[in-house]
Amino acid sequence: MAGGGEGGGAGSDVVHVVMFPFLAFGHISPFVQLARRLVSDEAAGVRVTFLTAAGIAPRVEAMLESAAGAVRVLPLNLPEVPGLPAGAASTADVSGDGAELLKLALDGTRPEVRALLAELRPDAVLVEFATSWVCDVAAPLGAKVLYFSVFSAVSFAYFTVPARLAGGQPPAALTARDLMVAPAGYPAASPLTSAPPQLQGPALVYPYTSFHGMPCVYDRVVAGVEGSAGIVMKTCREMEGPYIDYISSQFGKPVLLAGPVVPEPPQGELEERWASWLSSFPDDAVVFASFGSETFLPVAAATELLLGLEATGRPFLAVLNFPKGPDAAAELEARIPPGFEERVRGRGLVRTGWVPQQHILRHRSVGCFVNHAGFSSVVEGLVAGCRLVLLPMKGDQYFNAALFARELGVGVEVAQRDDGWFGRGDVADAVAAAVAAGGDGDAKWRDFFTNEAVQNKFQVDFIRELKKVVRA
Structure with missing residues (x-):
């Protein structure tokens, strides 16, 4: 040495x-x-x-x-x-x-x-x-x-x-x-x-x-x-x-x-503002969508994601982040469809910025995790007991999604065209498939990770x- x-x-x-x-x-x-x-x-x-x-x-x-x-x-x-x-x-x-x-x-x-x-x-x-x-x-x-x-x-x-x-x-x-x-x-x-x-x-x-x-x-x-x-x-x-x-x-x-x-399990307790809202829903009912701090959805993609979450009929929490520089509130507003907030009031939240992801994933009411197929995010979701929906946006994420969904039988990929476009129906269909009965691959790898x-x-x-x- x-x-x-x-x-x-x-x-x-x-x-x-x-x-x-x-x-x-x-x-x-x-x-x-x-x-x-x-x-x-x-x-x-x-x-x-x-x-x-x-x-x-x-x-x-x-x-x-x-x-x-x-x-x-x-x-x-x-x-x-x-x-x-x-x-x-x-x-x-x-x-x-x-x-x-x-x-x-x-x-x-x-x-x-x-x-x-x-x-x-x-x-x-x-x-x-x-x-x-x-x-x-x-x-x-x-x-x-x-x-x-x-x-x-x-x-x-x-x-x-x-x-x-x-x-x-x-x-x-x-x-x-x-x-x-x-x-x-x-x-x-x-x-x-x-x-x-x-x-x-x-x-x-x-x-x-x-x-x-x-x-x-x-x-x-x-x-x-x-x-x-x-x-x-x-x-x-x-x-x-x-x-x-x-x-x-x-x-x-x-x-x-x-x-x-x-x-490691997250330290402390989930903040009251999150815990109170999540606790108003049944076990495994909520869809949580988050893409990390460095994956940014273009306006059209974010809009389709939100409309897809609405179409699931489930309660949901979506977190969208943006590159350094633009006004985050204005960027978020540009991605929210007309009339959307009124239609999902009481069951849908859209936020930007940091959120306590591990705490949220482990809450009893969260049952599905829509994410960008980042390696750590997939593992966090599995360990928390969530069904996974994989929506890669760039580089290695596409490879991770294929590895997990096609080789390891973990999660469901959102259908995307060759140019990367996906629609609201593709999001809703992937969520429905993920939460349906089954998920043997998810269970196998969850047991392995835990x-x-x-x-x-x-x-x-x-x-x-x-x-x-x-x-x-």
Whole structure:
């Protein structure tokens, strides 16, 4: 193990792990979940230091509250980048090109990160695509770098393996047509041997497109994996075995599996304003629709969603969020159909902003969860006992939806045209199918995710493999 500083030290069984995710909460959350899991058993001998931008450090600390004392959050000072708003510290603070500029800002923290790692002397550093340069910084210090993919194995295998460039062409030369076909060697039994037709044009080629002269996402991923001692994935063989094996063979690296990292039960009680409204309905009656903080429905799509929820005849709570900048109240108003509020008064609520999702999902009256097929959201919904309706909007979400609904028998996909359009009837039909009798796949995987012995074994096995890599 790395010696000196604050690392475990030679001969010590304590492993000091530094985590350094991209500045998007959709990326930070999986790192936080893994950090909490790693330090939950003091006897396991793992402690964590978390690096993030100073502007969001307090929020990250709040996310790690249950692990306070075992996880230390260190703030980084982002350098000024032309075009990046002053004080911007995450994708929640920017719009449009801001996410690309945040990568430049992160690149600019290299000297500060080098100094911190030299002081901390960690045994391992977990990075991802935007922080792949840490491989070069950590190597002289003797720290082992592990590449943590926050995406499902099914989508990571499709987009970022070396076979994508089997012809030797640069990433920028790949066309949408090239990407409609799975890379060579991709698991033949997969329902996704071609890209979902809804994933078209710029969205499909984005990982291979360079901005501001920076390496594209694909190049960053490959550099991070090739410079690492292994790949960490928040999944398991039971769910994604063939894709895990394909990734390992493509990169010639071990894949350390953390398991699906089931969220801890929420702390405290549900606020009275939510509890009172939800409690006015029978058990399992309410449909909850939420798409996370970084998936935004266009006006037409949001309107059809709301009309579809109305058409179910069920009580519902819908949460719609918007990119940074526009007036949220005005954006919400633009998506609410004429006469809608009067027609659903007493049984339908539409809100924007943060809501206590885990508390809401676990309320006795909530029986169906319409979501964007984000990996964590699907797991949260299953663990809470909700039937799932999957309505992917972008990128890996389409792959997640196919994995869960078509391979694992979990949830119901909303029917979408090749251009991604769906109608109110498609939403209502999917909800009806999800709440109908059956759901054997949901029950099987709910039992799997809530089996404490199974989840504990994932944790024990992962920490054992982590220590093996560190000691190698």
